[in-house]
Amino acid sequence: MSELRLNAVRKRFGNLEVLKAIDLTVANGEFVSLLGPSGCGKTTTLRCIAGFEFPADGQILFDGVDLTQTAPEKRDIGMVFQSYALFPHLTVQENLSFGLEMRNIPEPERKRRIADVLGMVQLVGFEERFPRELSGGQQQRVALARALVIEPSVLLLDEPLANLDAALRDDMRFFIRDLQQRVGITAIYVTHDQSEAIVMSDRIVVMFDGEIAQVGSPKEIHDRPISKRVAEFVGKSNFLKGKVESRRTDGAVMLAAEIGPIHATAPATTSAGDTVECLLRPESMRTGALDGLENQFPARVEDIIFLGNSVSVHLTIGGGHRILALLPADFLAVPGDEVHIGFSAANVWCLP
Amino acid sequence: MRRDPGKLILNVFVIAVYIFLMAPIVLIVILSLNSGEFLLFPIEGVSLRWFGALWNSRQFMDAIGTSFQVAAISTFVSGIFGTLAAIYCIRFAHRMRGALRLFMMAPLLIPEILTAIALLFFMYQIGIGTRYSIGLQIGHIIVTFPYVFLNVSSALFNFDKSLEEASRSLGASPLMTFRRVTLPLIKPGVITGCLFAFIISFDIFNISLLLKGIGTTTLPVQLFDYLRWDFDPTAAAVSSLSIIMTLIAILIFDRFVGLRSLRF
Numbered sequence: 090m091s092e093l094r095l096n097a098v099r100k101r102f103g104n105l106e107v108l109k110a111i112d113l114t115v116a117n118g119e120f121v122s123l124l125g126p127s128g129c130g131k132t133t134t135l136r137c138i139a140g141f142e143f144p145a146d147g148q149i150l151f152d153g154v155d156l157t158q159t160a161p162e163k164r165d166i167g168m169v170f171q172s173y174a175l176f177p178h179l180t181v182q183e184n185l186s187f188g189l190e191m192r193n194i195p196e197p198e199r200k201r202r203i204a205d206v207l208g209m210v211q212l213v214g215f216e217e218r219f220p221r222e223l224s225g226g227q228q229q230r231v232a233l234a235r236a237l238v239i240e241p242s243v244l245l246l247d248e249p250l251a252n253l254d255a256a257l258r259d260d261m262r263f264f265i266r267d268l269q270q271r272v273g274i275t276a277i278y279v280t281h282d283q284s285e286a287i288v289m290s291d292r293i294v295v296m297f298d299g300e301i302a303q304v305g306s307p308k309e310i311h312d313r314p315i316s317k318r319v320a321e322f323v324g325k326s327n328f329l330k331g332k333v334e335s336r337r338t339d340g341a342v343m344l345a346a347e348i349g350p351i352h353a354t355a356p357a358t359t360s361a362g363d364t365v366e367c368l369l370r371p372e373s374m375r376t377g378a379l380d381g382l383e384n385q386f387p388a389r390v391e392d393i394i395f396l397g398n399s400v401s402v403h404l405t406i407g408g409g410h411r412i413l414a415l416l417p418a419d420f421l422a423v424p425g426d427e428v429h430i431g432f433s434a435a436n437v438w439c440l441p
Numbered sequence: 442m443r444r445d446p447g448k449l450i451l452n453v454f455v456i457a458v459y460i461f462l463m464a465p466i467v468l469i470v471i472l473s474l475n476s477g478e479f480l481l482f483p484i485e486g487v488s489l490r491w492f493g494a495l496w497n498s499r500q501f502m503d504a505i506g507t508s509f510q511v512a513a514i515s516t517f518v519s520g521i522f523g524t525l526a527a528i529y530c531i532r533f534a535h536r537m538r539g540a541l542r543l544f545m546m547a548p549l550l551i552p553e554i555l556t557a558i559a560l561l562f563f564m565y566q567i568g569i570g571t572r573y574s575i576g577l578q579i580g581h582i583i584v585t586f587p588y589v590f591l592n593v594s595s596a597l598f599n600f601d602k603s604l605e606e607a608s609r610s611l612g613a614s615p616l617m618t619f620r621r622v623t624l625p626l627i628k629p630g631v632i633t634g635c636l637f638a639f640i641i642s643f644d645i646f647n648i649s650l651l652l653k654g655i656g657t658t659t660l661p662v663q664l665f666d667y668l669r670w671d672f673d674p675t676a677a678a679v680s681s682l683s684i685i686m687t688l689i690a691i692l693i694f695d696r697f698v699g700l701r702s703l704r705f
Contacts, residue, residue: 141606161609174607178625187621188611239611 091152091242091275092117093138098147100133107133109299110147115243115277120269122278122286124310125296126322131279132247134296138277139245140164151242162191167236167274168245171252173228175220181207181231182216188239206238209268226257233265237272244269244276250285262288283323287311295319312370313356313438320368320440327369327412329437336361341434348407352383352434356441365439371401373436374414382431388412390426404430466684473677480672491678501679504663509686511574511659512642515581520635523589524627530590531597542594549587556583557651564652574654581642581649588641589634596630632694639690643683 093115100108108130115121123131136142138149140161149157156164167188176184182203189199207213210230220228229249236244249265250258266289269276280286286293287307295302295310303315314320317328331346333355342355344367353367379385391403391411395418402414402422414430422428468482473492477485495501530541548556557580564576571577604626608618624631649659658666660683668676 139606139610141609160614161606162612162614166610168607168610170603170607172601172603174601174603176604176607176622176626187608187613191612191617235607235611245610 093243093275093277094148094150094153095134095138096148096150098134098137098144098149100130100137100142100144107299108137108144111299111301113294113301113304115275118273118275120266120276120278120289120291122280122290122293123296124280124283124286124293124322125302126281129296130299131281131296135245135247135277135279138243139166139168165242166245167239167241167243169229169232169236169247169249171248173220173232173249173252175228175231175235177220180217180219181212181223184220184231185235185238188235192239202238202240206234209237209271210234225253226261229253229261230264233268237268237274242275244274246276246278248280249278250280250282258285265289287323295322297322312436314368315441317366317368317440325371325413325415327371329367329369329410329412331365331367333359333361333363333365333439342439344437344439346407348386348410348412351437353437353439354435355439358441359439368438368440369412369432369436371413371415373432374412374416375431376414376416376420376428379429379431381433383434384437385429385431388428388430390422390424390428392424393420393422404428406430469677469680470684472674473681475674475677478673480674480677491674492682494673494675495678495682498675500658500663500667501660501675504658504660505682505686507574507657508643508660511578511581512639514578515585515642516635516639518582519585519589519638520631523586523634523638524593524631526586527590527593527597527630531594545590546587548583553584553645554647554651556580557648560648561651571652571654574652574657576652577649577654577657577659580652581645584645584648585638585642588637589631592630592634592637593627594630596627600626636691636694640687643687643690 093113095111095113098108098111099106111130111134113121113134123134125131133142137144140156140159140163143158147157148155151164176187179187185203185206186199189202194202203216204213207216210233212227212230212234215223215227215231220231223231232249246265250261253261262285265278278286278289287310290307292304293307293310294304297318303310303319305313310319311323314323320326320328329344329346329348329351331344331351331353334343334345334350336342336355336359340354340356342353342359342361344351344353344365346367351367355365359365375382386406388404388406391405393403394401396415397418399418400416400420402416402420404412404414406412471484472480472482474487474489475481475484476488476490526545530538530545534541560576560580560583561571564570569575600623604622605618608622609615613621644661646661646665649662650665653659653662660679664676664679667679
């Protein structure tokens with residue numbers, strides 16, 4: 090268990106600068122996700138932490154100890170790979186034993202620890218199986234167990250759920266999160282799937298083009314993104330343009346927006362007179378009982394897509410502006426219907 | 442039950458191919474059991490007399506010993522260097538990979554007789570000539586090397602590098618990773634390569650003919666010499682023995698390293 094710190098870590102491949110001075114601190118026991126599109130540098134960052142790549146510049150500190158140029162086998166990490174990377178010529182037992190043997194742990198303790206960790210990942214009885222005899226989800230759990238059985242100070246996960254089917258992926262999110270919490274290990278998780286990052290993480294690091302765009306809790310990243318790009322990457326978005334009419338000290342602002350006057354929330358940098366773009370998440374819109382919602386508009390239903398547990402509705406409001414709303418599945422309307430929608434000021438976020 | 446005509450044709454075809462491949466081998470074994478004086482079919486009777494003749498022939502027994510020794514050394518040397526060369530070529534050569542690969546395979550592309558003549562000239566130029574069997578041994582290594590190189594290369598080509606990274610992340614040094622992860626996983630390629638190397642070395646003629654040391658000869662060359670003057674079933678007995686030796690080589694490999702591990 091330890092704290093991890095990256096100080097101005099830079100990395101280039103040829104002429105391409107893949108990491109541009111990454112600064113990041115991960116607290117002891119924290120679950121941090123590196124989220125971004127492919128090629129943003131998230132995997133390279135993880136590989137620098139693991140020791141498979143060495144930064145051109147900057148430091149990587151484990152509990153204050155500089156391990157920037159240290160070989161991976163001397164870093165005390167556990168890593169889960171996208172391909173699982175289970176040794177195909179070894180049984181589950183031997184796969185788990187590998188790291189313990191490298192640490193010269195005597196046989197009885199090896200056995201005890203393997204049994205413990207197999208219990209944790211619910212694979213007791215699979216000791217003698219070969220990886221090819223296991224399902225994808227089971228292989229995934231063996232990979233997790235193999236990384237955890239050595240009791241590393243940091244657990245690194247490189248898109249571990251990318252190769253699983255959708256239903257299993259959902260289960261495994263909670264499984265991994267739960268396991269990480271029980272063990273209390275510092276974890277760094279690389280993913281391009283925003284919903285994965287939101288469900289699992291204590292904090293999310295959004296990366297674009299080799300730079301950190303924003304660091305924050307899942308709720309901050311989702312509700313208070315720092316830029317349009319982050320907003321779009323993290324979820325479905327409506328953007329409303331407008332001019333700030335007035336501003337209160339608590340950040341509440343009055344906006345003259347294209348769709349009409351709306352109440353919104355703005356960061357400290359926004360002041361009256363600014364032209365801003367606001368984020369309105371489709372899922373923060375309501376119909377029916379609108380009591381207490383600062384913003385209410387008549388709208389016309391354009392089309393409805395049934396998603397199972399909800400409906401995705403295209404609406405026109407305020408004289409021809411199309412916006413997307415995610416509403417409960419019991420929303421009963423047909424295209425052409427006039428409805429009333431509302432959303433609170435807290436859910437309209439002026440992008441800085 | 443209705444029979445599928447396509448399946449029937451396939452079966453007939455497969456049987457035909459097997460007969461085509463196996464008939465000469467079976468015929469040779471039958472001929473070697475001939476009790477008559479000549480290498481003719483049908484055989485006159487069944488006996489082991491020509492195997493007895495072979496056993497009592499010093500030339501043949503020496504040739505078998507030489508062939509075995511040369512093949513064993515060639516397999517060993519090609520096995521080690523072919524494997525190392527393949528690892529370097531696939532893993533570390535980067536931009537030079539294509540050129541290096543072609544270079545390593547050159548002995549397969551150049552006619553064997555040219556390799557033999559060139560090596561013969563070379564051996565005389567450095568003053569060793571064919572006084573010893575060293576030229577013969579070098580020639581065999583040159584020819585068998587590409588087989589190991591190719592087989593190990595293809596095993597490495599399909600190798601998931603994250604397995605090695607996983608090993609490192611679990612605390613294994615690069616050397617330990619090679620020993621515990623890489624080598625066991627490319628083992629099928631190494632075994633197949635060595636098997637090829639052994640069989641090819643046991644079988645090649647041109648290089649052996651030109652480079653054999655004075656007073657030594659390999660089995661194929663001895664057979665050729667023999668058949669020029671004598672046409673009795675000793676030749677068939679030798680061939681049978683050669684087939685059996687190859688089978689034994691495969692069985693030994695199977696016993697110690699397991700052809701079963703070729704199945705993944």
